[in-house]
Amino acid sequence: MTLSQTAQTVQPTSRGYVSLPVAGNQHQLSEVDRYVDDFDALAALEAGAEQDLAAIEALPHWQATAYESRYLPALRLVGLDAKEKVVLQNTADLHIHTQWSDGDDLDRVLAAAVEQRLDAIAITDHDEIGGALEARRRAHRRRLPLAVIPGVEVSSRDGHIGALFVTRTVPKGLSAAETVERIHQAGGIAVAHHPFAPKLIERLLRVKLGCGDLLNTVPFDAIECTNAVPGFAARYNLAARDAVENQRIRVAVTGSSDAHAAWQVGKGRTYYAGNEGPLSLQRSLQFGLCQGAEGYWRFREKIRYRLHLLKALGKNFLFRRNSIG
Ligand SMILES: [Zn+2]
Ligand SMILES: [Zn+2]
Numbered sequence: 001m002t003l004s005q006t007a008q009t010v011q012p013t014s015r016g017y018v019s020l021p022v023a024g025n026q027h028q029l030s031e032v033d034r035y036v037d038d039f040d041a042l043a044a045l046e047a048g049a050e051q052d053l054a055a056i057e058a059l060p061h062w063q064a065t066a067y068e069s070r071y072l073p074a075l076r077l078v079g080l081d082a083k084e085k086v087v088l089q090n091t092a093d094l095h096i097h098t099q100w101s102d103g104d105d106l107d108r109v110l111a112a113a114v115e116q117r118l119d120a121i122a123i124t125d126h127d128e129i130g131g132a133l134e135a136r137r138r139a140h141r142r143r144l145p146l147a148v149i150p151g152v153e154v155s156s157r158d159g160h161i162g163a164l165f166v167t168r169t170v171p172k173g174l175s176a177a178e179t180v181e182r183i184h185q186a187g188g189i190a191v192a193h194h195p196f197a198p199k200l201i202e203r204l205l206r207v208k209l210g211c212g213d214l215l216n217t218v219p220f221d222a223i224e225c226t227n228a229v230p231g232f233a234a235r236y237n238l239a240a241r242d243a244v245e246n247q248r249i250r251v252a253v254t255g256s257s258d259a260h261a262a263w264q265v266g267k268g269r270t271y272y273a274g275n276e277g278p279l280s281l282q283r284s285l286q287f288g289l290c291q292g293a294e295g296y297w298r299f300r301e302k303i304r305y306r307l308h309l310l311k312a313l314g315k316n317f318l319f320r321r322n323s324i325g
Contacts, residue, residue, distance in 0.1 A: 011050045024075060024081045038078045045071040045231045057133075061187035062165040068147040069277045072119070075145065077275065092270045092281060093295075095153070095162060095193060095224065095256030100131030102312070106182035108262035113146050116295075117264035120281055121147040122164050122256075129173045147278045153193060154179050158209035162191035162224070165282055176211045176218045189315055191254055194227040195243065196236035204313065210236070215243045222285050226255030226292040228268035228301040229309060254284045255292025261308055267295040 049067040056063045077083040093113065097103025102289040103125065113121045123132035132150040139148045158176035166188035170179060180190040197209035215223060225240040244251055257267040272278025272290040284290040 015078070018091050025197055038074070039116060041075055042071060042078060042144070046072075046143060049143060050137075053137065053140045057167075058321065060167070062167050064147075064151065064276075064278050065140065067143075069279045072145060072147055073275045073279050073280075077305070085274070087273050088275050088280075090119040090272050090274065090277075090280065091117075092122070092149075092272065093118055093259070093266050093268060094122040094149070094151075094164065094254050095124050095227070096259045096272050097125055097153075097270070098131040098135070098264060100124055100128045100134075101125035101153075103131075103260045104262040105108065106131055106135055106138070109259070109265060110135060110144060110146070112146055112262040112265040115203065118146065118266055118269075120147040120149055120278055122151040122263070124151040124153040124162050124164070126153050127169060129166070129169050133149050133167075143240075147281075149278055149281070151188075152181070155207075155262075156211070157208060158196070158214055159195065159208045160193040161211065161220075162189075162222075164189040164191060164285070165278075169234055176214045180218055180220060189221045189282065190219075190245075191222040191224055191285075192218075192240075193224050193225060193256075194229075194236065194240075194258070196239035197227075201313070216247065217242075219261060221249065221289075222252035222254050222290075224256055224292070225253045226268045227296055227307075228257045228294055230305050232298065250288035252288045252290050253292045254290065255294065257295070260312060263301075264308075267305075269293055269295050315317075 032173055043172060045066050052065040052067060056065055068110045073088055076088055077086060080086055096109060098106045098109055123135045125131050129150060129152050136148040139146050149164055151162060152166060152169050154161045154163055154170045155172040155178040156176050157173050161176060161179050163170050163183040166183065166186045168186065170182045170186065183190040192211050192215055195210040195212055195215055202209050211218065223240055223244055225244060226237055244253060254270045255268040257264045270290050270292045272281050272284035
């Protein structure tokens with residue numbers, strides 16, 4: 001359904017405009033009238049955002065709200081001629097922490113995502129989904145131009161696994177295969193996070209961070225080939241890319257910041273095409289159609305990120321929090 005068709009369901013128009021028929025073609029709207037009708041349809045979707053989310057939150061599995069899958073893409077399409085021929089190119093950061101685990105203040109994270117002009121973010125706290133659900137509510141309440149995908153970074157005993165598009169947590173401490181199965185049962189997408197994280201850090205923290213060669217046997221939907229920790233990450237990101245190529249199967253590739261501070265949001269990015277917001281992202285992940293890459297760095301920022309990481313490593317080592325990454 002095109003946006004113009006959607007608009008015709010809103011009658012009478014909330015602003016009292018009347019669509020005048022164009023001479024010679026009763027059914028064709030003039031350019032100005034089509035814009036006005038689109039705008040009214042958008043206003044209706046915007047007004048219902050919170051109610052729509054409340055209804056969907058009662059369901060056992062994730063679903064997109066009309067605000068996420070129609071309103072937000074339409075904001076970019078409205079006013080364009082031949083919009084049915086336009087395919088939007090979208091950007092997401094699919095691995096972000098908040099104060100619900102060891103990350104930054106949620107409002108700062110949301111503000112950073114909007115400032116970076118991301119179309120979507122996934123909040124993935126360690127074994128915790130509260131921040132992700134709250135972020136989605138705030139995005140609807142404030143009408144932010146941002147789709148929030150609820151997620152969790154699950155501490156499997158084989159390494160960290162991202163569960164995206166889920167509405168509840170998945171138990172930690174299971175094997176990677178069991179974890180991926182649980183994520184699929186919950187209707188989610190399973191992403192192997194930083195699969196070749198350095199062994200030295202795993203030994204220091206006494207925690208398994210990456211699933212490594214299990215990529216060959218466990219049915220992950222996607223592999224995080226760009227984890228934006230600067231410096232030594234380049235090597236383990238390359239190992240992940242090699243693994244994807246060696247598998248010779250079409251598996252989605254993601255890029256993510258793994259942000260633990262708001263200013264890091266957007267330093268890793270996943271690119272996907274489509275006009276249905278998070279539904280387009282979900283399909284791109286399922287069918288191996290998205291790609292990941294680094295965001296934009298200033299040299300100063302790389303230094304700052306590494307210092308932040310060293311500080312976090314120190315805290316984890318001293319207090320045995322084992323929650324980094
Ligand atoms: Zn991790
Ligand atoms: Zn993480």
